[in-house]
Amino acid sequence: MIxxxxxxxxxxxxxxxSTVFGITMRDKPMRMLRFGIYCFILFVGSAILLSWLMYFxxx
Amino acid sequence: MGTPPNxxxxxxxxxxxxxxxxxxxxxxxxxxxxxxxxxxWGRGTLLGVSIFALFALGLAMDGKLYSxxxxxxxxxxxxxxxxxxxxxxxGRMLSLGGDPVQFxxxxxxxxxxxxxxxxxxxxxxxAHNLRTGRKAS
Numbered sequence: 001m002i003x004x005x006x007x008x009x010x011x012x013x014x015x016x017x018s019t020v021f022g023i024t025m026r027d028k029p030m031r032m033l034r035f036g037i038y039c040f041i042l043f044v045g046s047a048i049l050l051s052w053l054m055y056f057x058x059x
Numbered sequence: 060m061g062t063p064p065n066x067x068x069x070x071x072x073x074x075x076x077x078x079x080x081x082x083x084x085x086x087x088x089x090x091x092x093x094x095x096x097x098x099x100w101g102r103g104t105l106l107g108v109s110i111f112a113l114f115a116l117g118l119a120m121d122g123k124l125y126s127x128x129x130x131x132x133x134x135x136x137x138x139x140x141x142x143x144x145x146x147x148x149x150g151r152m153l154s155l156g157g158d159p160v161q162f163x164x165x166x167x168x169x170x171x172x173x174x175x176x177x178x179x180x181x182x183x184x185x186a187h188n189l190r191t192g193r194k195a196s
Contacts, residue, residue: 001119001121002120003120003162004120004164006163009167012113013113013170013171016174017178019105019106020178020181023102023105023106023182024184024185027196
């Protein structure tokens with residue numbers, strides 16, 4: 001059994017999900033790559049942003 | 060002199076030949092198989108590896124494989140798990156996955172397995188769209 005940290009779990013989920021989104025939502029390889037990177041940045045960025053938001057709300 | 064061949068009509072005829080739902084069903088049963096049937100080797104490999112990795116990581120984190128549904132949330136979880144196709148049935152037969160969620164990472168694992176199932180459905184539908192010509196290849 002593995003127990004990754006919350007951030008590692010986020011990175012893993014974002015990476016594999018972005019890969020599938022990139023391939024299925026675009027039709028040209030270069031556009032797939034760009035959309036995959038875009039999704040990855042949005043996944044990770046929004047999670048970090050919401051985490052900080054919840055951190056300040058909890059105080 | 061004969062009439063020039065109509066390439067668009069030929070392509071449309073070609074896309075309607077055979078069982079058009081085969082990539083959809085194959086893609087659901089085995090992640091990436093729908094794209095392999097359409098000779099999209101690279102895309103199929105990346106999709107298969109990504110979905111299998113999410114499923115395997117979910118199990119490795121002691122995630123839960125839903126076997127039944129007592130409420131609406133469990134029903135949604137079961138629907139997500141069923142998207143994994145043969146991976147789900149193999150996991151159930153081998154009694155893989157944790158029963159009660161005891162750690163935070165086990166809950167993440169459960170979500171990873173559901174993620175994998177839902178992404179597999181998207182990949183299978185993508186294979187179907189490629190097969191029918193709805194999506195340009």
